[in-house]
Amino acid sequence: xxxxxxxxxxxxxxxxxxLYELEDKTTIDxxxxxxxxxxxxxKSLETLTTKQKRRVISYYFNNESIEEIALKEQVSESAIxxxxxxxxxxxxxxxxxxx
Numbered sequence: 403x404x405x406x407x408x409x410x411x412x413x414x415x416x417x418x419x420x421l422y423e424l425e426d427k428t429t430i431d432x433x434x435x436x437x438x439x440x441x442x443x444x445k446s447l448e449t450l451t452t453k454q455k456r457r458v459i460s461y462y463f464n465n466e467s468i469e470e471i472a473l474k475e476q477v478s479e480s481a482i483x484x485x486x487x488x489x490x491x492x493x494x495x496x497x498x499x500x501x
Contacts, residue, residue: 446496454489461486 447455460466460474461482468486472479 442497442500443493446493449496450489450492454485454492457482457485458489458493 447458450458457471457475460471461468466474468479468482472482475482
């Protein structure tokens with residue numbers, strides 16, 4: 403017996419016995435919740451402006467510092483901080499819609 407799970411529009415078959423033997427010892431339900439949260443985050447990122455999205459991705463996903471982003475974009479560190487803060491406010495507002 404197996405369970406069919408849809409992740410990123412692809413069908414993944416998971417054998418029933420495997421559900422309790424995942425590498426990180428989480429259940430498939432927890433894995434699906436994580437995927438759902440990621441999907442909502444990516445949808446919410448799309449609501450940001452191109453500049454905000456680039457800065458948030460650089461800072462949170464690529465682990466670039468505020469200073470590195472400011473140098474790369476040739477703007478002040480203050481401008482980057484403010485932009486990221488405004489982006490987070492926007493993301494929080496968007497993510498609250500999914501509760």
